[in-house]
Amino acid sequence: MPSDHINDRRTFAIISHPDAGKTTLTEKLLLFGGAIHLAGEVKARGQARRARSDWMKIEQQRGISVTSSVMTFERNGITFNLLDTPGHEDFSEDTYRTLTAVDSAVMVIDVAKGIESQTRKLFEVCRLRNVPIITFVNKVDREGREVFDILDEVANLLALDVTPMTWPVGMGGNFEGIYDLATDRLLLPEGNSREFHGKVIQTSGLDDPQLDEMVSAENLAKLRDDVELAQAGYPEFDPVAYRHGDLTPVYFGSALKEFGVDSLIEALATFAPPPRAQPAEPAPVEPDRDEVTGFIFKVQANMDPNHRDRIAFMRLCSGTFKRGMKLTPTGHGKPIAIHSPILFFARERELADEAYPGDIIGIPNHGTLRVGDTLSERADVRFTGLPNFAPEILRRVQLKDPTKTKQLRKALDDMAEEGVTQVFYPEIGSNWIIGVVGQLQLDVLLSRLDAEYKVAAGLEMAPFETARWISAEDPKDLQEFIGLNRGAMAKDRDGNPVFMAKSAWEVGYIVDRYSKVKFAATRER
Ligand code: GDP
Numbered sequence: 001m002p003s004d005h006i007n008d009r010r011t012f013a014i015i016s017h018p019d020a021g022k023t024t025l026t027e028k029l030l031l032f033g034g035a036i037h038l039a040g041e042v043k044a045r046g047q048a049r050r051a052r053s054d055w056m057k058i059e060q061q062r063g064i065s066v067t068s069s070v071m072t073f074e075r076n077g078i079t080f081n082l083l084d085t086p087g088h089e090d091f092s093e094d095t096y097r098t099l100t101a102v103d104s105a106v107m108v109i110d111v112a113k114g115i116e117s118q119t120r121k122l123f124e125v126c127r128l129r130n131v132p133i134i135t136f137v138n139k140v141d142r143e144g145r146e147v148f149d150i151l152d153e154v155a156n157l158l159a160l161d162v163t164p165m166t167w168p169v170g171m172g173g174n175f176e177g178i179y180d181l182a183t184d185r186l187l188l189p190e191g192n193s194r195e196f197h198g199k200v201i202q203t204s205g206l207d208d209p210q211l212d213e214m215v216s217a218e219n220l221a222k223l224r225d226d227v228e229l230a231q232a233g234y235p236e237f238d239p240v241a242y243r244h245g246d247l248t249p250v251y252f253g254s255a256l257k258e259f260g261v262d263s264l265i266e267a268l269a270t271f272a273p274p275p276r277a278q279p280a281e282p283a284p285v286e287p288d289r290d291e292v293t294g295f296i297f298k299v300q301a302n303m304d305p306n307h308r309d310r311i312a313f314m315r316l317c318s319g320t321f322k323r324g325m326k327l328t329p330t331g332h333g334k335p336i337a338i339h340s341p342i343l344f345f346a347r348e349r350e351l352a353d354e355a356y357p358g359d360i361i362g363i364p365n366h367g368t369l370r371v372g373d374t375l376s377e378r379a380d381v382r383f384t385g386l387p388n389f390a391p392e393i394l395r396r397v398q399l400k401d402p403t404k405t406k407q408l409r410k411a412l413d414d415m416a417e418e419g420v421t422q423v424f425y426p427e428i429g430s431n432w433i434i435g436v437v438g439q440l441q442l443d444v445l446l447s448r449l450d451a452e453y454k455v456a457a458g459l460e461m462a463p464f465e466t467a468r469w470i471s472a473e474d475p476k477d478l479q480e481f482i483g484l485n486r487g488a489m490a491k492d493r494d495g496n497p498v499f500m501a502k503s504a505w506e507v508g509y510i511v512d513r514y515s516k517v518k519f520a521a522t523r524e525r
Contacts, residue, residue: 006287007274009358011081011315013099015123016108017116021138025108025255025264026082030073032261069298069313070360078269081360085122094298094419097371099125100385101297101315103358104132104272106264107248108255111137111144111171114153123158129385130245134267135162141254143172147226151234151250161247163237164230166263168252170219177215178252178260179206179223182237186214187259196259243273275358278317280374280383285317287357292319292327293376294361295383296369299418311342311362312369317383321355328379329369336375338363371419391422391435391467394500395442395459398431404455408432411453416493421445424467424490424498427482433462433490433500464488464500468507468519471497477516485510496523 016022071082083102085095099105105126109115115123126133137150144150147168155162169176169186178187186201203210206224215223241247249267253260275287278295285293298313326335341355342362355361363369374383399408412423412432421442422435436442442459449455469492472478478497482489488500499519501507511519 005320005356006358008078009081009274009356010078010104010268010272011083011102011275011358011360012104012106012268012272013083013085013102014106014108015085015099015119015126015133017110017113017118020108020110020113020116020119021255022108025106025136025138025261026071026084028255028258028261029080029082029265030071032075032265069300070362072359075265076269079359080265080268081358083360095122096125097297097419099131100129101295101313101360102131103274103276104134104268106268107133107135108138109135109150109154111139111150111252112142114145114150115157120157127158127245132243132245132271132273133160133248134242134264134272135248135250136255136260136264137250137252138255140168140171140178140252140259141175141257147252148230151230154248154250158248161235161238161241163234163247163249164252165237165249165267166251166253166260167223167227167230169215169223174216174219175254176219178263179227180263181227181231184208186211188214189257189259195257196254239271242271275317278383279385280317280381282381285381285383287318289318291377291380292321292325293317293374293381293383294321294327295375296363296371296373299369299371310365310367310369312365312373314361314363314375316355316357316359316361318357319377321359321361323353325377327375327377330374330376330379330382333368336363336365336368340364367414367417370417392437393439393442394424394433394435394462394464394467396431396433396462398458398460400456400458407453407455408449408457411449411455413493415445415448420448423493424500425492426500427486427489427491433464434459435467462500463502465503466501466507468499468501468521469496469523470499470517470519472517474516477514481514481517492523 014022014025069084071084073080073082083098085098099122107119107123109119123133135154147164151162151164154160165181167179167181169179177189180187184203184205186203187196188199188201189196190199201210201214206227211220235247237249238247242249249271251260251264251267253264255261277284277286294314294316296312296314300311321341323341324337324339326337328335342364374381397408397412399405412421412434415421416423424433424435426433434445446457446459449457470478470481472481482497485499490498490500492498499510501510507519
């Protein structure tokens with residue numbers, strides 16, 4: 001029954017600031033989920049990332065291998081699809097778009113650091129789409145901040161209700177375990193390294209005399225006091241508020257020592273939503289619709305020089321996908337027979353015979369599929385809401401060898417298509433401008449121009465700082481605006497008119513002056 005397959009899917013991402021422990025947690029989730037092989041790979045990847053040069057970091061941003069972009073594991077009959085959001089000091093549009101393909105997210109925060117900048121940015125993207133969030137406060141085996149302090153920071157900075165679901169017993173050197181508030185279970189460490197290997201004590205509550213033998217008097221007194229305060233001060237867990245993205249249940253743990261990971265998986269299985277209806281035109285698409293539909297949220301080019309050049313990642317939104325099926329990209333092109341889709345099982349790439357809503361399918365292609373494309377059997381829907389973001393950094397591209405203009409244009413178009421950078425072709429002058437939302441994307445651009453397209457190029461400051469997509473109800477108003485501001489006009493890769501602004505102040509000024517023109521900081525693809 002297709003509906004069973006829908007209800008047993010959990011498609012999610014982990015959002016966090018670098019170093020909070022995303023890689024470690026991913027490894028442990030896969031380990032607990034029985035995908036041991038990949039767990040090792042993830043670890044290797046994490047170590048490599050720390051040890052190697054910047055080049056590796058760049059590779060990392062692109063996702064070194066397909067298998068690390070999407071990881072699937074199963075547990076107790078639930079299939080979990082974990083989508084990797086590249087986490088760096090910089091964030092890219094790629095990261096944002098990945099979040100359009102998930103139904104929920106796990107927010108990992110470091111107990112010593114609380115909410116950090118990247119976490120916050122990613123959270124805001126989740127909020128735009130009401131993506132429900134489970135919070136995992138990591139590294140309680142190390143000295144950290146007061147539990148209340150962390151809970152209040154999440155509540156205040158993110159304007160969310162918080163419900164603590166577990167509570168650490170001591171922290172750092174005094175760490176003695178985790179208490180589960182819903183089940184009154186105590187998780188205790190074992191062995192010299194004090195890792196958690198499954199010693200669970202069922203208590204009858206915090207007054208249970210067993211606890212006096214298990215936990216030091218000091219920690220126990222504090223636990224009892226804290227929990228009493230917490231239960232009075234924070235709302236009870238409300239699954240409906242959670243699914244609306246208004247409340248986050250908070251779990252404490254140590255990914256490194258495997259504490260609390262089990263509870264987290266259980267929380268995902270119990271509370272996290274199965275595939276939801278996806279915003280689309282003419283109407284949202286419910287997962288139980290018969291027709292197979294999906295959208296492309298990511299494209300990776302040049303992944304394997306000896307093989308097909310691109311893989312488009314499609315999130316399946318409805319229907320039962322079967323290998324060999326023909327799907328039509330809405331708006332352009334003929335039906336494509338998908339003979340060798342890739343499903344991302346944990347161990348290796350496997351040819352997919354069937355896939356269900358919430359699953360991710362890799363579709364090898366030669367550049368026909370683009371980020372934002374809808375694929376469907378009848379070509380009667382179009383998914384909406386995959387945004388382009390107004391770039392925060394603009395640079396002029398300087399070609400070192402003028403005979404390579406064609407290659408440069410192809411490269412810029414390709415990368416715009418992948419969402420690595422945006423490209424703008426000014427109306428006046430021949431200097432193409434690229435736009436990114438994070439600095440690292442510039443390095444990625446240059447290194448890929450060199451390595452993949454053999455184009456030597458440099459970047460120089462552009463006279464612009466940001467850009468807005470423009471439109472108007474009456475085409476005359478738009479034409480007039482363009483005529484008056486020709487020196488600041490450009491076209492994006494798809495030929496849409498873009499106003500290039502010298503500063504954020506100028507944007508404000510222009511917006512006030514031209515009330516009939518709409519200025520958008522995002523553009524749906
Ligand atoms: P990412 O950048 O978010 O993927 O973070 P990593 O998983 O690579 O972890 C960053 C560092 O924190 C590594 O040195 C990890 O070993 C360490 N780490 C991760 N989780 C824990 C934890 O629960 N406790 C402690 N003590 N260290 C942790």
